[in-house]
Amino acid sequence: MSAAVAAPVRRSTAARRHVLERLAAVGFLLPTLALVLVFCYFPAFRAGYTSLTRWDGFNAPEWVGLENFVQVFADADFRQSAINVAIWTLFGVPLAIIPSFIVAELIFRLRSDRLQYVWRAIFTAPLIIPPVVSVLIWQFLYGPEGPINTVLSTLGLESLTRSWIADPQFALFALIFLGFPWVSAFNVLIFYSGLKAIPREVIEASALDGAGRWRQFFTIEIPLTFGQWKLLLVLSIIGVTQNLTTPLLLTGGGPGNSTLTPVLYMYQGAITYGNYGFGMAVGTILFVVVLALSIFNMRILRTSE
Amino acid sequence: MTATTTPTPLAAATAAETAVGTAARSPRPRLRDLSLPANIVLAVVALLSYVPIYFMVNNALRTGPEMQVAPFALPSAPRWENFAFAWEASGYAYPQTLLIVSVSVLGIAVTTLASAYAFARLRFKEKEIWFYTIFGLLLIPGFITLIPLYVQIVDFGLIGTPWGLVLPYLAGGQALGVVVLRSAIESIPEELFEAAKLDGAGHLWQFVSIAVPLARPLVIALALLNVVGLYGDYVLPSLILQGEGATVSVAITGFTPPAFSPNLDTFNIQLAAFTIASVPIAILVLVLMRYFVSGLSQSAVRL
Numbered sequence: 001m002s003a004a005v006a007a008p009v010r011r012s013t014a015a016r017r018h019v020l021e022r023l024a025a026v027g028f029l030l031p032t033l034a035l036v037l038v039f040c041y042f043p044a045f046r047a048g049y050t051s052l053t054r055w056d057g058f059n060a061p062e063w064v065g066l067e068n069f070v071q072v073f074a075d076a077d078f079r080q081s082a083i084n085v086a087i088w089t090l091f092g093v094p095l096a097i098i099p100s101f102i103v104a105e106l107i108f109r110l111r112s113d114r115l116q117y118v119w120r121a122i123f124t125a126p127l128i129i130p131p132v133v134s135v136l137i138w139q140f141l142y143g144p145e146g147p148i149n150t151v152l153s154t155l156g157l158e159s160l161t162r163s164w165i166a167d168p169q170f171a172l173f174a175l176i177f178l179g180f181p182w183v184s185a186f187n188v189l190i191f192y193s194g195l196k197a198i199p200r201e202v203i204e205a206s207a208l209d210g211a212g213r214w215r216q217f218f219t220i221e222i223p224l225t226f227g228q229w230k231l232l233l234v235l236s237i238i239g240v241t242q243n244l245t246t247p248l249l250l251t252g253g254g255p256g257n258s259t260l261t262p263v264l265y266m267y268q269g270a271i272t273y274g275n276y277g278f279g280m281a282v283g284t285i286l287f288v289v290v291l292a293l294s295i296f297n298m299r300i301l302r303t304s305e
Numbered sequence: 306m307t308a309t310t311t312p313t314p315l316a317a318a319t320a321a322e323t324a325v326g327t328a329a330r331s332p333r334p335r336l337r338d339l340s341l342p343a344n345i346v347l348a349v350v351a352l353l354s355y356v357p358i359y360f361m362v363n364n365a366l367r368t369g370p371e372m373q374v375a376p377f378a379l380p381s382a383p384r385w386e387n388f389a390f391a392w393e394a395s396g397y398a399y400p401q402t403l404l405i406v407s408v409s410v411l412g413i414a415v416t417t418l419a420s421a422y423a424f425a426r427l428r429f430k431e432k433e434i435w436f437y438t439i440f441g442l443l444l445i446p447g448f449i450t451l452i453p454l455y456v457q458i459v460d461f462g463l464i465g466t467p468w469g470l471v472l473p474y475l476a477g478g479q480a481l482g483v484v485v486l487r488s489a490i491e492s493i494p495e496e497l498f499e500a501a502k503l504d505g506a507g508h509l510w511q512f513v514s515i516a517v518p519l520a521r522p523l524v525i526a527l528a529l530l531n532v533v534g535l536y537g538d539y540v541l542p543s544l545i546l547q548g549e550g551a552t553v554s555v556a557i558t559g560f561t562p563p564a565f566s567p568n569l570d571t572f573n574i575q576l577a578a579f580t581i582a583s584v585p586i587a588i589l590v591l592v593l594m595r596y597f598v599s600g601l602s603q604s605a606v607r608l
Contacts, residue, residue, distance in 0.1 A: 024427060028423035028508075032483060035479060036480075043456075046456070047449050063451065106346055110344070129579075132554045133361070134541045137361055147360070244448060246539070269400070
């Protein structure tokens, strides 16, 4: 009797607990999901949709199919921007990764833990400068009367002085090389934690085998930090391709189109010229390319691991 | 990219090491010692990294003509007026910026912790679908949504209001926070939760009394990352808040010094404004350096 009653009661408490757990899940997740759907996914879909319309931002969008994409691919400015960003990626990504790895490696090899901490702190501190400020300081360093030219003049190299970001030949590289010596606090700390995670036995064994510092560097430290390289490679490619602040503040894409990038072109198309469909077509193309690059990187690096 | 190491191999390694003997014992694993050259190279790189900061602070205290002659020389007599002029022209932006950043960062911390707890501890059917919905955002770069987001904020009538910035910031901070914190909460030993359950604790209490305190260091590290990122953000605020409502990074970019300040020193006054703009983050970094250094690498490991 009691068992016959207990069974359905137990089942119903289990069911009730199940419902309660689902309700709890809804409560815990609701703010995140609402925010993400309204302010991340919806705009992303809207970007895709807008790219298929002609839209000035005010009147109703008019469906035009792939016309914007045809127009973008036929556009000489867009092709120039694609070339620019390719060059930027080619130089900018190694600059974002390698100096930081070298610094992390040097810190890792120090004997004293205390000193290691001090150096990590020293390389973390430049975070205090907001990126906008750093860009504007470099604008002055590159300027016609800036310190780079002053140094060149004192070395007797007046012929080389110029306004580095106003010279079509040099402007793009001036933007790429901005931030010398390119040590990023974030990247240093990531590489450092990767190096720290290398098992002690591996390093000790190689030292017993008489491996020199370069052998250890190439056969242990680089391969065993592959996860970090992969992560930073993907992040840096995304970072370089979506860097809007630097060209927007310094050059506006000029002189000529020498520093025009696709993101800037997207921004100008939509915000400056009010051609939202065209701007979003540029954005969509860029998104597809960046996504493909990220997946490609993951694949390549996974197979070689 | 999962690197939650179980304690056993580590403990085994330490045990083995003590067993192998103290004969060839060194305080650290024996890498070839590079200390002196390494310190020198690090010092040179660090000096070069600090050139822009030095340039900024130093010339913020000088006059235009002085800077023109010798951009890196020290000030003969520090010109504190530059800072007064700079504050005059950009000080208005600080209260609202600090408010926007702190509300956003606190909001991100609370909402991501709650979601991370749900993904780590609750059982519900569509869990992995929802998780990948959030995780997938890490693959959608910010630029693709920039313009439609701006349009949407216009549609919502939030343009020119702090909420027009806070809501997108809250949304933008979700993906990284949820992913990192889920893995952190999952690595909390099951027994702690079991013990709480025996005491009759429901999910809300387990969340508040176990998950939140144990995830705290990581939450602080993520919050610091968010503070630095949001405080320095430029493009979105430049579209959404203009004029008197501008945030610091927009105010110092479109900086016009007060009309009564000396013309020749315009750029130095601007540098003073930049220096002031660096102070909030500088204080944060100095006070919480420990969290920056350890927390950044921890969150990277959990990604």
